[in-house]
Amino acid sequence: MPLSRRTERRGGGTAIEDQIVRITSRLVAPFIQVYGIYVILHGHLSPGGSFSGGAIFGASLVLVALSFNLETGAKQISHQLASGLESGGAFGFILTGLIAIAIGGNFLANRAAGFPMGQAGELFSAGAILIITVFVGIKVASTIVTLFYTIIEGEE
Amino acid sequence: MIYFLAVIIFIILTLFLRFVIGIEPRTIVIFYLLGLIIFFFSFTVAEMPAFGSPDNPTFNEVPQRYLESGVSETGAVNIVSSVIIDYRAFDTLGEATVLFVAIAAVIATIKAH
């Protein structure tokens, strides 16, 4: 079996199917994902945050899709799930802001509205900041994946 | 004297660009216009507050409060995070909306054709 071959993809484009690339990316992808989640969760403690972490996480899915073929990649996160996560992430952000109104602060208030602040410097601290970071991180990751798939499909 | 020199350099540069390098006359005109814009901007740049100096107008009470009481007011050690998600959270909502719009626009454009 040849180590590397070019296969026909849907619509006539070609994808490189390479054993080395495949195995490496399969090995590396989970670590990238864990790192992405780490960056999202530690947004209020270290450099990084929602956008960087979400982009890292989304990039790992894109990497898998590129090194295998689109179908295998698409199995990891379906279109419906991705767009649901997007709407959910963005709406969760607004919901956090509205909860702040409901418990007596202004829109998007954090300490003034009484979110639990915790001890500064620990993981579960900073009230609404952590919640919003997670929501935006989810949204960014799904956005990167959706953008990738949509533009690829448009090229067919 | 210096004006005379400048005119000579200008003419030589024009001839050089046109006949030695072979650039189209239209491009040369645009080139000079850009030079003119940069020339005017350079006066503005020269007048700007000095780069990296701690007594710039930007180092006023705004970053001071962020840096001094940011940790106690928002609970985040990373002050950039506390600025984007707490002090100026509405910008980040706008940012999330921009991403959402981009997705909606891309999907709409791709699906429509």
Add this chain to the structure above:
Amino acid sequence: MGIADHFPALIVVVLFAAAFLSPLLYRYAEKISAPFVIASLLLSLLMSIALLVQVQQFGPVFYHMGGWPPPWGIEFSADPIRVYILIVVTAVSLWIFLYALRDLKHELKKEVIGWYYTLYSILVGSMAGIALTNDLFNLFVLMEICAISACAIISIKEDRECLEASFKYLILSAMGTGCFLLGVAMIYMATGYLNYSFIQAALAEAIVHYPLNIFTAAALFIVAFGTKAALFPLHVWLPDAHASAPTPSSAMLSGLVIKIYAFALFLMFYHVFPRGMLTTIPLNEIILWMAALGTMFGSVYAMIQTDLKKMLAFSSIGQISYIFMGIGFHHDLALVGAFYHIMVHAITKALLFMTAGVIIYSTGVRKISDLAGIGRILPLTMLAFTIGSASMVGIPGTGGLISKWYLALSALEIGRPLFVLVILASSLLNAIYYMPIVINAFMHQEDFIHEVRPVPRYMLASLIVGMFFVIVTGFFSRPVVTLLEQAAILLF
């Protein structure tokens, strides 16, 4: 604190939330997705009206996002002029959306209609935000949202001209926002603030130390907003974009989107730059002359068009110039005229684009020369067109007269009678290209030869609403003018 205190934020947030949820709704419960968007538009309209009542009773409202006071956090502010713009935006977009419900079914593919709702409500939300925000960087973000969604509601139509038009629009508006952001950087550098009121206070001192910075920023702002609002020499993207878009998008873009940028320029001039600055450098003069040229050239270009929608698009260039003229006069009556014109032109141009949409839907005709004799087949539609064009020309009894009257009055009062001539001449030019269409439509002897589809009642109802409001703005202008006069006097 009652819920009414949060209205400035909620007006924008409700529309964004509706936009985030509408793709899901369209997938799982298609029937309620359109009523859902209508409900959110209606809700924000009602909140804007409540906000107006609140502002008139208790004075300007300032809302601090997240509870952080201005130089640290983002502030929304609502004074009478901003709330007036807000009401115009939400009301007109609600009306256009009701028309769009029926019109989109034959202009777009079925699977993208849900995304159209999303883009539409985000567009309205961002415009409401631009009217309300009191923070320069927030304005940048909202402008970018507005630009992408405005381009997307053009490119959503299955037509390759739309793609090119929206690409051109996107590139030029990206240039506009780039210039704007550079201007913001220069102002931030010199003052250290992003909030309008704080900048205005700090600039009075900063202008002594860094005059070139501020002047460059002002010039960049004129380029930025001029590009986005199609001020005369920067209008190149407008005709393609507005003519090729689906009808509701054309109505929206011509009616509201370009005006919100003109309004943003007004905010820069009257709320960001200090009072004395506009008299030391002739920014007003530049805008004034560009606008004067725009009224003329817009009309002249419109005259030579053969496509109906393209003619309407060029006419928008002429009409937006009136608003810039009102800003450039630097006089309270001129501002009344400009702001009245924002409302009148939003209604009128939306009505005209809707009639064009109805004509295209019913007969498939786009050429002006083929419209002869159409008045006998589509009498109500052409009546709407007649009333709309009368308002464009400024015939008594329509809203167009009132705004031009105030503009001319203030031109006389500041001693520049030349601009009265400009206004008169451009009205005449407007008449030259609008009236032949009306006359040909009704007086033409031969029969109309094209096939005619019956017009849905739903579309006709929206036309009737539009006609009603064009005439109401002509006869009952007093309350709005009083509101604007009170607000304008406070600015000087």
Add this chain to the structure above:
Amino acid sequence: MEILTGIIDNYYYMVAIILFVIGMYTMLTHANMIKKVIAMNIMDTSVFLLFVAIGYTHGAQAPIIKEGADIIYVNPLPGALMLTGIVVAVSVTAYALSLVVKIYRFYETCDYDEICEIRSLE
């Protein structure tokens, strides 16, 4: 000469301005659409550079607070603003590229002049 020393002091700002003008030039004169999109990014990036340079102070550190230490931190505000700005630029780029993909499908070219030619022939 005062101007020259001013420019040399503010070389960061000057580079940003030059980049901005290059981006604007490429955007307005090049016919290739991909180049236009790249130029748009150059333009945005130059403004980001300018903003971040505004926030810098000589000898200062990144604004992640360490308790008890006596450190000068850089101004966190421009950095925070530019995070938002970068996301905005990414979104615009994504949308512009999707338009280019579709335009290429119709005309088999990314060159604006060629597209105008094709359209005028029809």
